Amino acid sequence: MRIPKKERQRQIAQAFHEDPFLTDEEMAKRCNVSIQTIRLDRVELGIPELRERIKHMAENHFDPVKSLLREEVIGEIVDLQLDHSGVSILEINSEHVFARNQIARGHILFAQANSLAVAIVNAEVALTGSAGIRFVRPVRLGEKCIAHAKVIRKQMMNSLQVDVKTKVNGEIVFQGIFDVYCLEEERVSM
DSSP states (O other): OOOOHHHHHHHHHHHHHHOTTOOHHHHHHHHTSOHHHHHHHHHHHTOOOHHHHHHHHHHHHSTTOOSSOGGGSSSEEEEEETTTEEEEEEEOOGGGBOTTTOBBOHHHHHHHHHHHHHHHSOBSSEEEEEEEEEEOSOOBTTOEEEEEEEEEEEETTTEEEEEEEEEETTEEEEEEEEEEEEOGGGBOOO
16 A cells, blocks of 8 residues: 655655664665655655765764774764764675675674774773673675664773674674773863
């Protein structure tokens, strides 16, 4: 059953507002219309394509990072609240996978999660002291990994415990708890 155009566009606008990482393909399935219809609706509503939305979010959210340089982050940070939470995106390409089976190398998923956990810390120098990690399922070439990090415990003034869950299409593929420490004199006052 087709949804009337105005209602469909209202749903599209709301969905992209709630989850800017949605693809046109995912939205087409939700609305039971063609990908081209979603693209036309998106243009009519002034909603940029996925790459532009991600680029815009990354540009607007990287400045607060104090502990890493942009080139030290694995993936793109698209949301960051120092000492609280963050989100990064990494699309798995050929340099991230084993050649014979097109499965992402584990250290790539770890690096995305670890760099996000370190980026959350409001300090000039932050280092991972320990990590408990679990790979839930293999990630393949072309998949988009969205890592969500959240501070779950502040231990004294110089360390945070950060929970990171990485998902592909809403399915958890990696989990980790990172103990991140900062040098006391390097802590940035809030």
